[in-house]
Amino acid sequence: MTALTSGKTRPVRLADIAKAAGVSHGTASNVFARPEIVRDEVRERVKAAAEAMGYAGPDPKGRLLRAGKVNAIGVATAEPLSYFFDDPFARVMMASISQACDATGAGISLVSAANNEQLAWNIQSALVDGFIVFCIEGGSRLVELARERKLPFVALDLDSENEAVAAIGIDNVAGAGLAARHLAELGHRRFAVLALESADAGFGPVTQEQVETSALYSGTRDRLRGYFAELSRFGIDVSLVPIYETLNDEESVRAGLEHIFALPQRPTAILAMSDRMALHALDWLREHDIAVPGDVSIVGFDGVPEGADSKPPLTTVAQPIAEMGRLAVKAILENDGSLNRQLLPVNLVIRASSGPSPA
Amino acid sequence: MTALTSGKTRPVRLADIAKAAGVSHGTASNVFARPEIVRDEVRERVKAAAEAMGYAGPDPKGRLLRAGKVNAIGVATAEPLSYFFDDPFARVMMASISQACDATGAGISLVSAANNEQLAWNIQSALVDGFIVFCIEGGSRLVELARERKLPFVALDLDSENEAVAAIGIDNVAGAGLAARHLAELGHRRFAVLALESADAGFGPVTQEQVETSALYSGTRDRLRGYFAELSRFGIDVSLVPIYETLNDEESVRAGLEHIFALPQRPTAILAMSDRMALHALDWLREHDIAVPGDVSIVGFDGVPEGADSKPPLTTVAQPIAEMGRLAVKAILENDGSLNRQLLPVNLVIRASSGPSPA
DNA sequence: AAATTTCCTTGGATCGATTCAAATATAGAC
DNA sequence: GTCTATATTTGAATCGATCCAAGGAAATTT
Structure with a gap:
């Protein structure tokens, strides 16, 4: 092939092979899709032609249109793609989704x-058979977009508001309650809360009043409710409990702790809405020579594996992450059109980051 | 829609909308793809029809065939899918690939x-614009399959054997040399090697002879060569250095250490071919009250973030993982047909897991 | 030798969109 | 009222395969 004759070479199509081998395109297709029904001699001839012309095999793009099934599940998030590999919770969840996909041979599309426009387009044009939506934050928009595709889909971390959305989630109120009761029973009376983002994606201290009025994400709101319901039961005035909202990253957690420990009444117990926050908090506390659980107890939320190896190991409210991933994949692949809403139980894992109140 | 009339409802196509709105399918297509060129009145009519019929927007499956571009990069491995989320090295690499993809708006397909048959099919039918191949092990088969797709592709961790394969890799020989020299300069003379898998995917002790003859994966072989070349320079008889091949998991690393430390001559220095192995080794050594670096020094390979936080922090040969990920994505997206082979430099990161020989 | 059965092959229809040259409608100029 | 320039719309062609009813050839039965 010289520079003069080549130019931009048009890719070889199945039809080209068929013509070269002197058979119909139907037969050529069979050679690749069901070789056993083609006569040996013909099959070899077609294969030889394919080989000679550098044909890579039937293009999945063409097959897809006819077949309809992509054989891949889309996992969507409003965070950057690296969230799937950076965030401890996401990682464990993805590992379990992976296993379920592997078992059925399905692929995963991230x-x-x-930005928002890009997100819409990406959801609209994703080649998938269904979506699993991570709605950690910015969930509603994402859920909306995914639903518009009219593909099977399921939200992880369900927004209890919208009953019409298929979702697999946990009982946030009950889980938070477990954490709060555990600490209260250990004698703690001065609490602080490290909260996840609210809808307006800011961070900083939050007042009780704001909690009532602002549009918190339902997960955040439910956990807060769970904490407070239980604390009230122990006679604690929850209106005095400082709440600091973070971005679930190291920087804002540190800022939160600076704030909290600068208050006149230092807390002896911290309720963190994610293990990630709790782990960052552990680092900060160690650096500031605040003993855990000697001076301060802390309870996380999620049950990520890193919590078992931290110093000290983290007491946490464990979500059944593996179960959730498995159920989500099942909901997509075995979608029968019915609305799948499941609320899974959580359980308190008591480790060394919580102990009796020093007071 | 009653049960009698509905049956299995055929999905709505763009053509159905066009007919309902009384326009040609060309115009209907424009309403979604380039709304600005359609007269307002017509556009609204079409949109209304779409709304009324529950049309989810142009199906990407159809568009794909015409457009040709999927806008997604495939990342392939011979390991189970969960490898991407479990393995520390893979995670860091994926995070950097993610960032590069985010920057260009491309998606990622895992x-x-x-099993092997499934793998072939998955590679052959993946809807992607190109492949990044993780060839940690079983690499050659994977590379072969990916090449057959005739899509842009690049191998990570290059097989130096095959000069015809586009690859981005590191200088394994030089990197291993750095690790070996570092330990030798600290006075160590009794070494042991924790090696990665060879081609036959077994594990256990390996003799010097096997190393010469067996089909090791080139990465493993090159690192071994690098270690030995440098050790020889210090007058160490490398034929006496025990080599234990692991599966890069906790179990086989522990088995390896049991084996190595049961030998008459205990090593004072361990060369591990991955940080993952080194970190598992650190756990084992601590459990067996063998001080690091007091009794035994250990140097890993890869430079994963976990190595900075281990007890003690791990001395390691750091790969430029972020750079590799970025280059790999660039190679796929800006593919110009040229063969892209890059050998990146590594650097030794000295931390607390290596110290002077106790002898 | 005709009839029947079995095995392969053919070619048109289809999957769901986009594209673009040609046709038509509309507006503005004279 | 005709002509030109501009704005819209049309519909055939295309992307690359798979599916399947129908037809033809070879093998087997009667």
Whole structure:
């Protein structure tokens, strides 16, 4: 092939092979899809032609249109793509989704976007058979977009508001209650809360009043409710409990702790809405020579594996992450059109980050 | 829609909308793809029809065939899918690939398979614009399959054997040399090697002879060569250095250490071919009250973040993982048909897991 | 030798969109 | 009222395969 004759070479199609081998395109297709029904001699001829012309085999793009099934599940998030590999909770969840996909031979497509327009387009044009939506935050928009595709889909971390959305989630109120009761029973009376983001994606201290009025994400709100319901039961005035909202990253957790420990009444117990926050908090406390659980007890939320190896190991409210991943994949692959809403139980894992109140 | 009339409802196509709105399918297509060129009145009519019929927007499956571009990069491995989320090295690499993809708006498709047949099919039918191949092990088969797709592709961890394969890798020989020299300069003379898998995917002790003859994966072989070349320079008889091949998991690393430390001559220095192995080794050594680096020094390979937080922090040969990920994505997206082979430099990160020989 | 059965092969229809040259409608100029 | 320029719309062609009813050839039965 010289520079003169080549130019931009048009890719070889199945039809080209068929013509070269002197058979119909139907037969050529059979050679690749069901070789056993083609006569030996013909099959070899077609294969030889394919080989000679550098044909890579039937293009999945063409097959897809006819077949309809992509054989891949889309996992969508409003965070950057690297969230799937950076965040401890996401990682464990993805590992369990992976296992379920492996078992059925389905692939995984990661869908995300930096900005909102891009996100919409990415969701609209994703080649998948269904979506699993991570709605850690910014969930509603994402759920909306995914639903518009009219593909099987299921939200993880369910928004209890919207009953019409298929979702697999946990009982946030009950889980938070377990954490709060555990600490209260250990004698703690001065609490602080490290909260996840609310809808307006800011961070900083939050007043009780704001909690009532602002549009918190339902997960955040439910956990807060769970904490407070239980604390009230122990006679604690929850209106005095400082709440600091973080971005679930190291920087804002540190800022939160600076704030909390600068208050006149230092807490002896911290309720963190994620293990990630709790682990960052552990680092900060160690650096500030605040003993855990000697001076301060802390309870996380999620049950990520890192919590078992931290110093000290983290007491936490464990979500059944593996179960959730498995159920989510099942809901997509075995979608029967019915609305799948499941609320899974959580359980308190008591480790060394919580102990009796020093007071 | 009653049960009698509905049956299995055929999904609505763009053509159905066009007919309902009384326009051609060309115009209907424009309403979604380039709304600005359609007269307002017509556009609204079409949109209304779409709304009324529950049309989810143009199906990407159809568009794909015409457009040709999927806008997604396939990342392939011979390991189970969960490898991407479990393995520390893979995670860091994926995070950097993610960032590069986010920057260009490309999606990521994870491709893998439990068994070999499935793998072939998954690679052949993946809807992607190109492949990044993780060839940690079983690499050659994977590379072969990916090449057959005739899509842009690049191998990570290059097989120096095959000069015809586009690859981004590191200088394994030089990197291993750095590790070996570092320990030798600290006075160590009794070494042991924790090696990665060879081609036959077994594990256990390996003799010097086997090393010469067996089909080791080139990465493993090159690292071994690098270690030995440098050790020889210090007058160490490398034929006496025990080599234990692991599966890069906790179990086989522990088995390896049991084996190595049961030998008459205990080593004072361990060369591990991955940080993952080194970190598992650190756990084992601590449990057996063998001080690091007091009794035994250990140097890993990869430079994963976990190595900075281990007890003690791990001395390691750091790969430029972020750079590799970025280059790999660039190689796929800006593929110009040229063969892209890059050998990146590594650097030794000295931390607390290596110290002077106790002897 | 005709009839029947079995095995392969053919070619048109289809999957769901996009594209673009040609046709038509509309507006503005004279 | 005709002509030109501009704005819209049309519909055939295309993307690359799979599916399947129908037809033809070879093998077997009667």
